Amino acid sequence: IMSCNILINGYFQIGDLDTARNLFDEMPDRNVATWNAMVTGSIQFEYNEEGLSLFREMHELGFLPDEFTLGSVLRGCAGLRALYAGRQVHGYVTKCGLEFNLVVGSSLAHMYMKSGSLEEGEEVIKSMPIRNVVAWNTLIAGKAQNGYSEGVLNQYTMMKIAGFRPDKITFVSVISSCSELATLGQGQQMHAEAIKIGAGSIVSVISSLISMYSRCGCLEDSMKAFSEREDEDVVLWSSMIAAYGFHGRGAEAIELFEQMEKTDWEAN
RNA sequence: CUUAUCGAGCAUUC
Numbered sequence A: 001i002m003s004c005n006i007l008i009n010g011y012f013q014i015g016d017l018d019t020a021r022n023l024f025d026e027m028p029d030r031n032v033a034t035w036n037a038m039v040t041g042s043i044q045f046e047y048n049e050e051g052l053s054l055f056r057e058m059h060e061l062g063f064l065p066d067e068f069t070l071g072s073v074l075r076g077c078a079g080l081r082a083l084y085a086g087r088q089v090h091g092y093v094t095k096c097g098l099e100f101n102l103v104v105g106s107s108l109a110h111m112y113m114k115s116g117s118l119e120e121g122e123e124v125i126k127s128m129p130i131r132n133v134v135a136w137n138t139l140i141a142g143k144a145q146n147g148y149s150e151g152v153l154n155q156y157t158m159m160k161i162a163g164f165r166p167d168k169i170t171f172v173s174v175i176s177s178c179s180e181l182a183t184l185g186q187g188q189q190m191h192a193e194a195i196k197i198g199a200g201s202i203v204s205v206i207s208s209l210i211s212m213y214s215r216c217g218c219l220e221d222s223m224k225a226f227s228e229r230e231d232e233d234v235v236l237w238s239s240m241i242a243a244y245g246f247h248g249r250g251a252e253a254i255e256l257f258e259q260m261e262k263t264d265w266e267a268n
Numbered sequence B: 001c002u003u004a005u006c007g008a009g010c011a012u013u014c
Helices: A002-013 A017-026 A032-044 A048-060 A067-080 A083-096 A102-114 A118-126 A133-145 A149-161 A168-181 A184-197 A203-215 A219-227 A234-246 A250-261
Strands: none
Touching (some): A002 A017, A048 A067, A067 A102, A102 A133, A168 A203, A203 A219
């Protein structure tokens, strides 16, 4: 069973979902990790409904979902904004006493906040006796996504006071909030802190910076950030194109787009 | 053997 589980995970990793599924179907015996591999694999490829039905199926067959199952299932619920299903899973989590587990707790909170229930998500995180960077990021990103930008900045300072080191995900959330608020000073400060921590040339961070500077009226700084990139991707380029567009610089926007079309990663 | 958090723009009701 164990070697089949490893193979199933391997096929998911290389994106061969059909072979993974066939292997699973042909297994005479399965264990929880087998089901977890299928649930996780499906949900990672955004086949969230599939993942949830596999979860129901395993549950009906008497397999007890563990922390691995629950983390993935909650991610699937988040992807579907399935608040009702998510609450049911929450009930199960409580029954198993896993609500203070770092991974399960963050997944729960993420499910709530992604489904628009910031309060419930925040409650879950705040009730956790131990937090890690992901738990902090989950809260920060959740507030950012729900447009609670002031709260994002507050949580960011709380996180640092608690002695955690922000990472690229933290910065992306915080910088995007500065962008929403069009609060240049804060944005510049976050830029400086990102550089200090060595996150200043990560693509996702630069994309947020480009957008933030653009919305704050500093197209020059957007261009400067764009020129400091050490990697490329579609979102990065789209950010710069949008920034030009926002400032009425149509010619530059089109020029960038044409350059982008010559590369192998395609426009979306 | 398997689990959680991030970025651009566009689009959706009236």
